[in-house]
Amino acid sequence: DQQVKQNSPSLSxxxxxxxxxxxxxxxxxxxxxxxxxxxxxxxxxxxxSISSIKDKNEDGRFTVFLxxxxxxxxxxxxxxxxxxxxxxxxxxxPRNQFYFGTGTSLTVIP
Amino acid sequence: EADIYQTPRxxxxxxxxxxxLECSQTMGHDKMYWYQQDPGMExxxxxxxYGVNSTEKGDLSSESTVSRIRTEHFPLTLESARPSxxxxxxxxSSEWKGFSTxxxxxxxxxxxLSVL
Numbered sequence: 001d002q003q004v005k006q007n008s009p010s011l012s013x014x015x016x017x018x019x020x021x022x023x024x025x026x027x028x029x030x031x032x033x034x035x036x037x038x039x040x041x042x043x044x045x046x047x048x049s050i051s052s053i054k055d056k057n058e059d060g061r062f063t064v065f066l067x068x069x070x071x072x073x074x075x076x077x078x079x080x081x082x083x084x085x086x087x088x089x090x091x092x093x094p095r096n097q098f099y100f101g102t103g104t105s106l107t108v109i110p
Numbered sequence: 111e112a113d114i115y116q117t118p119r120x121x122x123x124x125x126x127x128x129x130x131l132e133c134s135q136t137m138g139h140d141k142m143y144w145y146q147q148d149p150g151m152e153x154x155x156x157x158x159x160y161g162v163n164s165t166e167k168g169d170l171s172s173e174s175t176v177s178r179i180r181t182e183h184f185p186l187t188l189e190s191a192r193p194s195x196x197x198x199x200x201x202x203s204s205e206w207k208g209f210s211t212x213x214x215x216x217x218x219x220x221x222x223l224s225v226l
Contacts, residue, residue, distance in 0.1 A: 002152065009150060032212050043116075043200050043217030044153075051212065089153070093213050096206075100152040 003027055004092050006101035014109050019077040021104045023090030028071060030092040030099075035064060035075045038087045038103070047088075048075070080108045112137040116201050116218035123191055124226055131186045131221045133201030141206035142184040143215065146170055146197045153200065159184055160206070191225045198222050 005024045013019045023033075031052040036044035050057040050064045050073065057064050063076045077084055085108050090101040114135040123129055135142065144156040155168030157176040165176050173195070175187050188195055202215040 004152070034214065036215075036217075041119075041198070041220065041222055043202075043220045044215075046214055046216070049212070049214065091215075096213075098153075098155070098213075098215065102150060102152045 001026075002099075002101075003030075004090055004099045004101045006090055006104050008104050009102070010105045010107070012107045012109060013080050015082055016079045019075075019080045019084065019106055019108070021075040021077075021088050021090075021106065023073050023075075023101055025071050025073075025092050025099075027092075027094070028068070030094050032093045033064070033066065033073050034091045034093060035062075036089045036091065037084075038089060040087075044089055077106075080106075082108045082110050084108050114201060114203055114216055114218040116199075116221050118221060119219060120222045120224075122224045122226065125192055127191050127225075129188050129191055129223075131188075131199050131201075131223070133184045133186070133218060134182050135184075135201075135203045135216075135218075136182060137203055137205070137216060138181070139203035139205050139216070140181065141204045141213075142178070143202040143204075144168075144174075144176060144184070144186050145200040145202065147200055147220075148197050156199075157186065191223075193225045195225050196223060 034049040035047040038044040066073045087103040092099045117132045140161040143158040145153040147153045159178040199221045201218040
């Protein structure tokens with residue numbers, strides 16, 4: 001059974017608007033989360049992470065929000081750019097393991 | 111520049127062939143991983159290693175083997191390739207420090223394997 005879920009396989013947004021990608025997890029013991037971006041035929045690249053001691057972490061246009069009570073996190077991209085078009089994976093990292101979601105394919109329309 | 115390298119980038123082979131996918135990293139990381147990923151699916155762990163002479167099995171390990179003779183090198187071997195092995199194979203490393211949290215994976219560019 002999947003422990004990290006990304007229920008939206010795809011998302012389209014206009015350039016300049018906000019992109020919001022969502023991720024849910026099942027295990028309340030998970031305490032560190034990461035977002036990766038992946039282009040076709042490339043390896044994932046690290047975007048941003050958050051520890052469970054925080055509820056928000058920001059890096060430039062990227063902000064990750066963590067709602068521990070809901071076991072939910074989201075990645076906000078503002079403003080969205082065409083180069084942001086990629087697949088975004090959410091991952092949880094309890095000790096010595098990684099659990100990945102199935103990814104959300106983001107398309108930013110110029 | 112510290113990086114993680116995978117070769118080949120693309121490989122098309124026939125059923126029954128033995129193949130080795132290469133992975134090398136110059137990041138000085140102890141822990142290394144192999145993942146398999148198909149479009150629309152999560153990354154599945156095949157093998158991982160804590161360091162030299164350490165290899166551990168993941169969820170999809172039964173049809174492949176790995177070795178870790180040098181810190182920087184972690185090759186993956188399929189003894190007899192089948193069409194079901196067609197997938198993208200991703201090598202990764204991390205600056206693992208024992209049972210610490212906040213581990214971050216650094217990925218190579220991947221090998222796209224097609225078995226005919």
